Amino acid sequence: MRSQRCRSPPAAWSSAWACRCWPGACAQAATHRRPRADVQAEDRPGRAGKHRPLDPALLDALAREVALGTASEPTRRRFDRLLADEPAARTALAYWESLIASCAPAVPAVPPDAALRGRIESRIFGGTHPPRYPAARPDLTRQEIARMELVLYDWAPSPFCAKLRAVLDYKGLAYRRVPVMGAALRRVRSRGNGKVPALEIDGRMVTDSTDIAHALEALAPEPPVLPQDPRQRALNQALEDWADETFYFQALYFQWMEPGAAPMVREAFRAHTAIPGPVGQLFGELAFRAYRRRITRQVIGQGTGRKPEAQIAADLARNLAAAADLLIPGPFLLGGQPHLCDFALMGQLTYLMRPPLTRAMVQAHAPLTDFLAAMRALRRTPAPP
Ligand SMILES: N[C@@H](CCC(=O)N[C@@H](CS)C(=O)NCC(=O)O)C(=O)O
Secondary structure, three states: OOOOOOOOOOOOOOHHHOOOOOOOOOOOHHHHOOOHHHOOHHHOOOOOOOOOOOOHHHHHHHHHHHHHOOOOHHHHHHHHHHHHHOHHHHHHHHHHHHHHHHHHHHOOOOOOOHHHHHHHHHHHHOOOOOOOOOOOOOOOOHHHHHHOOEEEEEOOOOHHHHHHHHHHHHOOOOOEEEEOOOHHHHHHHHHOOOOOOEEEEOOEEEEOHHHHHHHHHHHOOOOOOOOOOHHHHHHHHHHHHHHHHHHHHHHHHHHHHOOOOHHHHHHHHHHOOOOOHHHHHHHHHHHHHHHHHHHHHHHHHHOHHHOOHHHHHHHHHHHHHHHHHHOOOOOEOOEOOOOHHHHHHHHHHHHHOOOHHHHHHHHOOHHHHHHHHHHHOOOOOOOOO
């Protein structure tokens, strides 16, 4: 028989919860309502030998509510703590979970309501993240899509912006390009995640080139950039991420940190300022320095920047050779049709074509230059409404 004494009144609980027992579950609940000062060190959780009886019926009811997801948040949290200490609680929960799981096949799947899901996501993740994009809209006509206002917050040299512009062009969607400076930058920071590309679709801000491309696919499925076949879809996902995450950091190193290339980026910043004349040049220079500090930290933090330059060049050469091999027979990574992974690779290769050192590395592979030509040939003009 367990001891009748409560062992752990956590300090932060209200007086009604001055012990860890559930109301009604502990025979001694009334005596457990002690002021914090009375809490002794040996009363803390995890000390052996001090326990209270748990009412099996109450435990069962609580486990049921938790398993069904109908328990209130505080109740669920307290039950979680109980789970750590009470085998009986774990057994009760396992029972209800297995019971519910066995019912699942009998319940028809209900597609979630897109608006409700959006509201739930924005409550969980806050106002801007994850991106809120329209659910699949096969009912939209080309004319309706053409009437939607698409505003692309863009930084011309960015490989992710190049990727997204190419997707938009390929899908024949008309959009307005806004260079991310001044008020546009503030908007991207306040309504997006501070990065570009960001796309406003009829006033709804969507961020991250991958999420935006998925949103566009839902909005305008033709021509598709995501394969239907599950294996092709998985390959597309893996290859896109390879381009976005592996090539990008190696390209960043050679753009921003390699001494031969950094002056070009400085010039690009000076040229892309919103303010004309020497004041603008000064702003460009200051922005360049701030971004160089930030990007250097990112490249070192990610790990690429911790390697010697020769090693980064060897890594990049290996990746370029692998991409070239994947493009045989081509013309695209997955065969005859371009997919999102191709747009991602195109963005990074275009970025790598800027510094002379990496341009020579790309140009050493005919399949890569042929691929870039094939991607350029995809550009379309927006379809008439
Ligand atoms: N995973 C993101 C990456 C976007 C990204 O890193 N964009 C860079 C420009 S190339 C940026 O906005 N950097 C500014 C910053 O980090 O504050 C995507 O696919 O869109």
